[in-house]
Amino acid sequence: MTKRLTVQEWRATQGVKLPRFTKHESGVIEIDVTPMGKPRQTQRDKWDKRACVVRYRDLADQLRAVARLTGYELTEALYVDFYLPMAKSWSKKKKAEKLGSPHDQKPDIDNMCKTVMDALSKEDKGVYECFARKFWSESSRPGRIIFYPSAELFLQKLN
Numbered sequence: 001m002t003k004r005l006t007v008q009e010w011r012a013t014q015g016v017k018l019p020r021f022t023k024h025e026s027g028v029i030e031i032d033v034t035p036m037g038k039p040r041q042t043q044r045d046k047w048d049k050r051a052c053v054v055r056y057r058d059l060a061d062q063l064r065a066v067a068r069l070t071g072y073e074l075t076e077a078l079y080v081d082f083y084l085p086m087a088k089s090w091s092k093k094k095k096a097e098k099l100g101s102p103h104d105q106k107p108d109i110d111n112m113c114k115t116v117m118d119a120l121s122k123e124d125k126g127v128y129e130c131f132a133r134k135f136w137s138e139s140s141r142p143g144r145i146i147f148y149p150s151a152e153l154f155l156q157k158l159n
Contacts (some may be wrong), residue, residue: 099136
C-alpha cells in the first residue's frame with residue numbers, strides 16, 4: 001500500500017515522482033532508485049536534452065525530494081552505499097556469483113558521489129569526508145542508494 005502524501009509533503013517534493021524509500025529508526029535512509037554518475041554537461045544540454053542528462057536531473061530531483069521529506073541534510077561527511085542492478089542478459093550462474101559482491105564496472109564511484117553531493121547541496125565544498133561503496137544488486141529491481149547518518153553505522157554494515 002502506498003502512503004498518501006499530505007499537502008505539505010507534496011509541496012516539499014515540488015511534484016516530483018517519488019521513488020520508494022524507507023527511513024529507519026537509526027536514521028539510515030534507503031532509496032530504491034538506480035544510481036548513476038554525473039554526466040559531463042555542455043551549454044547545448046540546456047536546449048538539446050540528452051537522455052543521460054535528463055536521467056541525471058530526474059535522479060537529482062528525486063534525491064532532493066526524499067531528503068526534504070526525511071529531513072536528511074548533507075553535512076561535512078557523506079556515508080553512502082550504492083547498489084547497481086545486474087544486466088538482464090547475464091546467466092543465472094553469473095548473477096548468483098555477483099549478487100552482493102563489489103561492483104567493478106562503470107559508473108565510477110566518485111561520479112556517483114558527485115551526483116549525490118551536487119543534488120543535496122548548493123555548495124559541496126564543505127564536505128571533507130566521503131565514504132562510499134558500490135555493490136551488485138538483483139537485476140529484477142531498480143538499484144538502491146543507502147545513506148548512513150554516521151561512520152559507525154556505515155562501518156557496522158561491513159561486519
